[in-house]
Amino acid sequence: MNRLEKIRNFCIVAHIDHGKSTLADRLIELTGSLAKRDMQDQLLDSMELERERGITIKLTPTRMLYEFEGETYTLNLIDTPGHVDFTYEVSRSLTACEGAILIVDASQGVEAQTLANAYLAIDNNLEILPVINKIDLPSARPDEVKAEIEDIVGVPAMHAPCISAKDGTNIDQVLEMIVKEFPSPKGDENGKLKCLIFDSYYDNFKGAICLIRVFDGKVKVGDKIKMMQTGKVFDVTEVGIFTPTAKPTEYLLAGDVGYLAGSIKTISDVAVGDTITHADAPTDCALSGYKKVQPVVFCGIFTVDGAKYNDLKDALEKLKLNDASLEYQPEVSDALGFGFRCGFLGLLHLEIITERIEREFNLDIITTAPGVFYNVHKTNGEMVVISNPSNLPSPVEIEYIEEPVVKASLFTPPEYVGAIMELCQDKRGIYKDLTYLDKTRVRVDYILPLGEIIYDFFDSLKSRTKGYASFDYEMAGFEKSELVRVDILLNGDKCDALSLIVHKDKAYSRGRAIAEKLKKIIPRQLFEVPIQAAIGNKIIARETISAMRKDVLAKCYGGDISRKRKLLEKQKEGKKKMRQIGSVEIPSEAFMSILKLDDDK
Amino acid sequence: MIGIYVHVPFCESKCIYCDFASFVCGEQKIYFDCLRQEIEKCEQKGQKVDTIYFGGGTPSVVCEKYIADTLGYIRKNFDVSKNSEITIECNPNSASLEKLKFYRSIGITRVSFGVQSLNDKVLKFLGRKHNKKEAISAIQYAKKVGFENISADLIVGLPNVSSSMLCSHAKKLVDAGVTHISSYMLQVEEGTPLFKMCTENPQLLPSEEECAESFSKLVKTLQQCGFVQYEVSNFAREGNESKHNLKYWSGENYLGFGLSATSTFDNKRWTNGKTFKSYYNGEREVELLGNREKIEEKIMLGLRCYLGFKLEEIEKLGYKLTSNKNFQTLLEKGVIYESEGKIHINPKFYSVNNQIITKLLP
Structure with missing residues (x-):
């Protein structure tokens, strides 16, 4: 048997929560790629946030060794993000594989992303291996789900392994099927180098790291490589595989999945979907399917404390290093000062980035209502x-x-x-x-x-x-x-950060709903504050926050002074989270809350 | 000139809202002996004093002798000016004509009655031992024995007390002869019986709106009676302001003797132990006041009363208030005003002073 015949490159696709990462963990565990004591649930979800939310955002490949009928097979698993925001990433990682395990929840059956991801896999000519997961659940109905897969997805499923990734039931069947069912990679080890970049991340010491699948040829340390889209040339400083921790090797050959580093300073030089070849002996044609990802959702991001603008800039730069799809440019708002307009692949992406800014960089930020581009x-x-x-x-x-x-x-x-x-x-x-x-x-x-x-x-x-x-x-x-801009006026001053573009038939009801919502969110002030929604000069809704009547009248004698002072210091601290628009103080959550108008109804 | 506060932590009974350091039992002799030692050992001995205040607890429930002795020790150890304002807090039921006469005879110049309300049902609910009749007659006795400076406390925000009832109580107190009224909102402190009642019945107390309404009517009523709101919660006829309390609000030095009493002297503030045991052991909590704390307190206290604060003083301590955007806005809107280098609050905005103060803090 030649080398390529003993390699299987595959991924796992599924609807969110159908157990993709759990199965990945079991496979790693069973093939002994990692000592049990090093196991942490959901190994491949390496970001803290990913583990917490139980979702995969960044891809992580793993190499496993599996003995079957006297032969040792190399199984390369490429985990994929399950969310619709990251469809392009999914499609790129699929290109790196020959087979896809399609996990379906035994009680929920086929869901929207089961189908979307299965079609993506089929489009990429992958062999599909359905797996029915969560058979430990009392509501499991594996036979019906198998029929559903055949009917809806159109893939034979009668022999699909029925497993419980949680309990570790029948995982060996899956491994066996991987070897038996999935084709081995094709490729010419002696051909001209052709690798696909299916993901990248930034390492503070090694620079941008490309996660690659080698299709033809051989790449080793010292090679001069060229990115075919960007045209940039780099010297390879390290190649290696993931076990799942990064482990340097001498070279990577056709059929292999691994990583490549080359002192690449900027992550934007590494475009997901791009083809890597040798600079002096380039391949004739790049791999097809490269697409520049375009952000579709936009919002303004500002710091609560205006003085921290530079910290925010820093945070975005660092995040951009690991996430080439994040876009941002400086923006100035009358209401919120200096900040950035950021573009995201979708709402989840937006949420993840904003949460990471707050968590990893410890910044309090204000995000304006997300919008699209027109x-x-x-x-x-x-x-x-x-x-x-x-x-x-x-x-x-x-x-x-x-x-x-x-x-x-x-x-x-x-x-x-x-x-x-x-x-x-x-x-x-x-x-x-x-x-x-x-x-x-x-x-x-x-x-x-x-x-x-x-x-x-x-x-x-x-x-x-x-x-x-x-x-x-x-x-x-x-x-x-037919779109119009609805502006919000506080005490007669327009608050640019609250403006939004809506369809003209909805402007009136949205304007009124926002005014009502703001009335609830903005605390009473020293003076009466009118809240108005307007299209151009026409006021379409009005609410009024009545003036504050009183504070608690507590005494303030000898012993009370320190206590009272500390209380006021605390109140003052709380006010830092407020934004001043003209003479009105607005809590930072107001800017985002106008999106969630239906909550209260 | 400094002020001296003496804490008398004894009460006949505990009111349902009270979380002060006061006790129904306790050995009075031991306490006053300890108080004497504290006065005699005080580092600031010899300072000039022009206000003395006996607060509590209920100073009027202890034997008059203790008050007289303590006053004697203070006079012995400090340079107490002849025209000093000397106040004692009294409960109407423990202030007999004889007792008031005695207080007068030892040089006390001002009495402050814990009236709280003039509705007997409400008084009973609060756990007070007096009724309306006793309250009015105590004030009349005080007047009779020659007190020209008589204060009464009145609580705002009591259940079943309408704003008009509150105002009629205030008028009756004025008619009876008080020259000063302190009026605080009923506060529900954790651990008090009232706290438990409110948890069980959240509707027990009037709403914030109703309290605000009552208070603003009270302000108007007292103004019509010729009283000036010279502090957020204090009203007086001109010349009858509490000099002792004004010391707190103007940031002057004061010494506190007795259990839980606080002193502030220059850059230091300390508070005695809050139980008999810790007080007798001489335990103290000490706080050092830096420039920042001083600035904050000057602004906070100055804006709570008619004294205001000096811009120059704040700047000397290192805070350029005039560069604070809020400062200009508040000036323009007439919420605060400047007069002879001092910043004052417009009395109309006393009730929201916290908001204004937090806007001006560094």
Whole structure:
């Protein structure tokens, strides 16, 4: 048997929470790649945040050795993020594999991302191996789920291993199937070097690290390599494999999965999806499928303490090192001072980044309501892309505006179809299709404005379907739309950080809802504060925060003075979390809270 | 000139809202002996004194002799000025004509009655031992024996006391002859019987709105009676302000003797032990006051009363208040004003003084 025949490169795909990382842990454990004492649950989710949320954000490959029928096989597992925000990353890591394990929860069955990810795998010509997980659950219905997989996904599933990754049941069957079912990689060890970068991260000592799959040729320390997209050339300083900790090796050959370092100072030189080849003997054609990732969700990020602007800048720079998809540029807000407008792959990505800024860099930040970007066509023929509502040109200059839309697929039990259609109509959706997958599941397709999805769509969907529906989307271009900017005035002063762009039919109700919400959030001040929502000069809603009446009148004699002083110091500290807009103090959460208007209803 | 505070930690009974250092039992003789030693051993002996204040607890429940003796020790060890303001807190039921006469005879110039309310049901609910009649007659006795400086406490925010009832109580006190009224909001302190009652019945006390309403009506009523709100919670006819309390608010030095009493002298503030045992052992909690603390206290105390604070003093301590944006805004809006180098609060805004103070702190 030649070397390549004893390699299997595969990944695991699944809907969120169906047990991907747990299975990965079991595989590593069973192949003895790591002593049991080093096991920490969900090994591959190395970020603290990932473990806490139980989701995978960054990919981590692992090499395992498995003995089967007298031969030792090298199994390279490439873990993938499960969330829709990271679809491009998933598709790149799939390219690095020949096979995909498709995990389906034995009680929940096929969900939106099961299908989306399975299709991605099929598109990449991967061999699919369905695995039914969580058979330890009392509600497990493995046979029905197998049938569901065959019906909906269209992959044979009758022989799918039924496992419990949690309890470690039947994991050996999975390993066996990996060897038997998945094809070994093809490639020419003596050919010209061709590697795919499927992920990257930044190491403070070694610089940017490329996670690569070698398709042809051999790469070793000292080689001069070239990134085919960026054209940058580097000297290889280290190559190695993950066991799952990084372990240097002499070289990597066709079929191998590993990492490569080359004193690469900037992570943007390492583009996920790019092809690496030798600088002096380049391959003729790069691997296909490279795409520059575009952020789709934007928000302003500011520090609560304006003096910490530079710390925020630092934090973003550092995060960018490990996350090339994060984009940011300086922004100045009248209300919030200096900050950054940041672009994200989606809402989850946004949440993760903001949480990491607060946690890892210990900064208190204010984020403005997330929005999307608009193509604004001006009367003078010019087209500008706007992601900050404050930059929207005045209505007289605008010919028309286009907003990004997505193709959304919703999976639901039939009884919630009505509720889902109602929700999608309400979100200005355009109905496309409805398919009965089987008796218990329906797929509904809609074209929805992206801007509506980021505004409480997911929560509404979950609450209207008691959590049964799942949802997946992909970008689907731009549509003309009648959009206006709603401004919020506090005590007559416009607060730019609260402005937002909405459809004109919704402006009135949104304006009123925001004014009501702000009335609840902003504490009473020394003076009465009117809150107004306006489109241009037209006031569309008004609320008033009445003036504060009194403080607690406590005595302040000899012994009380220190206590009282400390109390006031504390109050003052609390006020630092407030932003002053004109003469009005606003708590920082106000800027984000306007997104979550439906909570209270 | 400094002020001296003497704490008398004895009470006839404990009121439901009280969390002060006061005890129903306890050996008075031992306590006053210890108090004497504390006065005699005081490092600041010999200082000029012009206000003395007996507070509690209830100073009027202890034998008059102890008060007279203690006053004697203070006079012996300090340079007490002839025109000193000497106050004693009394409960209306323990202030007999004879007792008041005696207080007068030993040089006490001011009495402060813990009236709290003039509604008998409410007084009973609070656990007070007196009734309306006793309260009014105690004030009249005090006047009769020659006190020209009579104060009464009145609590705002009591259950079943409407704002008009509160105002009529205030008027009755004024008619009876008080020249000074202290009025605090009822505070629910953890560990008190009232705290338990409020946890069991959250609707027990009037709402914040109602309290604010009551208080603002009280302010108006007292103004009509010729009283000036010279501090957030204190009202007096001109000349009848509490000189002793003004010492606290103007940041002057004061010494406190007795259990739980606090002293502030130059850069140091210390508080005696809060139980008999810790007090007798001479335990003290000491706090050093740096410039920052001093600045904060000057602003805080100055804006709680009509004294205000000197801009120059704050700047000398290292805080340029005039560069604080809030300062300019508050000046423009008339919330505070400047007069002869001093910053004062507009009395209209006493009730939200915390808000204003926090805006101005460094």
